[in-house]
Amino acid sequence: MEHEQPQHPPLPSSTDMAPSSLAVRDHAFFLDVDGTLAPIATTPQEAGIPASTLQILQRLVKAADGAVAIVSGRPLEEIDQLVAPLRLPAAALHGAHWRDPDGATGRLAVDADEVADMAQQLAPLLSRHSGLMLEQKGIALALHYRHAPHCGELVRAAMEKLIQRRDGFVLQPGKMVFEIKPRAASKAHAIERFLGLAPFEGRVPVFAGDDLTDEAGFAAVNERGGLSVKIGPGPSSARRRLPDPAALARWLASLA
């Protein structure tokens, strides 16, 4: 189990049933990146989506008439690099920054200087613990402790302290990471936004994800009678489960 203790009560366990087949043209597909399309790697820079999965994604985009979007905690530029040569509608930074199907982009109105200031305040902690890694993402930041697993509580406390009295930000725990993101950023809002736009509009949503940030997306999809798919172990409100990114790729291939 890679998560530090979740901040909220344990989520109900999702069923271990794999998703079955479905009519692709009736559905809108929302896919997370790390731990879902890309296997978890020891650093963010080492992660990648296998070439075979990218080909499947390409086929899915065609089969679904373009109703495929990426919904990730990564910055938009990194999403584009990871899914290249595809360029998909995407919600980045947990929903704080997005690109619509027509190519128009938008982001939450958040003061990036405030985030830079918080990052600066982490310098002493980073210099004391060489295994910690700070990822600055403009209007969000992530402090990774995968290479200093004993620092989890320290990282949580430091990040919590940074957002005290900063109402516009919240803590987002993840796999060996604590992130600070704009309070209004949510994968649920990102998915709901896309569902108001063609070609997603009027379709049944499908969302696959693996981490705590994806639970908001699962809840939104469940509420609309869609298909939520948890990748990997751990409690989740997702209705279906697949063991790993390779199994997700096989399922998507069977649809596309």
Ligand SMILES: O=P(O)(O)OC[C@H]1O[C@H](O[C@H]2O[C@H](CO)[C@@H](O)[C@H](O)[C@H]2O)[C@H](O)[C@@H](O)[C@@H]1O
């Ligand atoms: O919403 P996602 O697409 O799943 O992005 C969530 C975060 O993923 C990245 O960190 C995680 O994956 C890394 C590579 O596998 C891993 O080394 C790290 O321990 C994980 O926490 C990314 O670096 C973050 O910016 C994303 O928010």
